[in-house]
Amino acid sequence: MILPELSPFKMKPGSLKKLALVFLAIVFALVLVQLITAPYKVNKQWQGVNTENYDYEHPQDSLVRHLAYLRALDIGSTQDSIYLIISLPDSSVSIAINGVKFYSTHIDEYDIDNFLTSISTSTVFNQFQRPLHSKEVAATIIKEPIKVKIAPKNAEEAAKMVTLPDSTIFENAIINYATENGMLLTLEGSNTEGWFIQSWNQLIDRLTSITATAYRIVVGIVHFEIYEYQPELTIKIDNVALTSIYRALPKEPQIVIYF
């Protein structure tokens, strides 16, 4: 009689498959847990800085939100650099300095995270009663379209060096501001393309966003890091206005958000 070889590394056929499935199930469960718990963690963090409590619902609700907005404007008015103001109730994006809103544009479209619309008035008040500092900025357009010109040696060389003025046609811009409280504010130039292209682009954007989130979570699990949820607010405005606003603001501007 031949006895089977007793090796701790030898597995029955199909065991590897089962192990892989169990591993995938664990990863899936971890992803799910992270996805579900991350917003709660942000909510708790945002509530954590409570200084005043406003736990009343309508009609005080809108009054308190308005007060948070005005307080943020009031603090903003002490700044002598240009800051950004987003007001969803007014459908406007503005820039201001020393308390004076000197340029505004109309919001064509916006997409607000369910998280932001579901948090309590008290949390809104505590988070948005002051301008938020933007700690990271990413843009698809350049901030200053600088053209380097080397001084000509003589008048003849100068005559040959014709500098063409910068184009007045602006590329479609997307600007991302990551705020100090972990929010992601996206400003996008409104599309002038047709319905089909717009829908297609929206679908691609959504899929890219889902893939990026999934990738971040999986990489986080591999590196034993906790996924951090980023509440998002996406706003679409006229592209020339967006380019103008982006170029007017300092590198990491203060942002007042009212919703």
Place this chain on the structure above:
Amino acid sequence: MVSFNKTTPDNTIADSLSLATSSELKAIEKRLVKLTPKSIYIVVNSTANEFYLIEGGVVVSQGKCSTGSYVLLKNGDLQQWIFKTPKGEFKILHKKKNPVWKKPDWAFIEEGLPVPGINHSSRFEYGVLGDYALSLGDGYLIHGTIYQRFIGLPVTHGCIRLNDENLALIYKKLNIGSKVYLF
């Protein structure tokens, strides 16, 4: 039946809260209104190359202008100038009719010409700034131009150029001390 006027402890707290909130709202609104310029002011968008003349919160006039070209002129390793319109809040400091342009060093270097003495006659050009100039400080002006076809394009050395008609209007409307918002 639910009565909305019924006074309960909760309602009392809510009412006093509402009163406190309302009075704070009024106080902040008052402070913010005070900051808004009472007299006419001008806003210049250096990306779109447009200006807006605003009085009492209403745009009374708007049009095209020219602003800084964003050219960075380098003269060797030691000298460089960037021709961009500054951003922020400014005031009209001086107003002048028939201004004369005193060409700075970069104007000669840009043309490949030798830089003359500080008060040399070749530094003074007549008529190139149009009929009026309004000074914002640090050499930045709102002025006219003989190159009116470039109005609406970013071609200046940082100043704001207007066509004759708009320049005359702004000279007439803005006073010394009027606010100027550049962005």
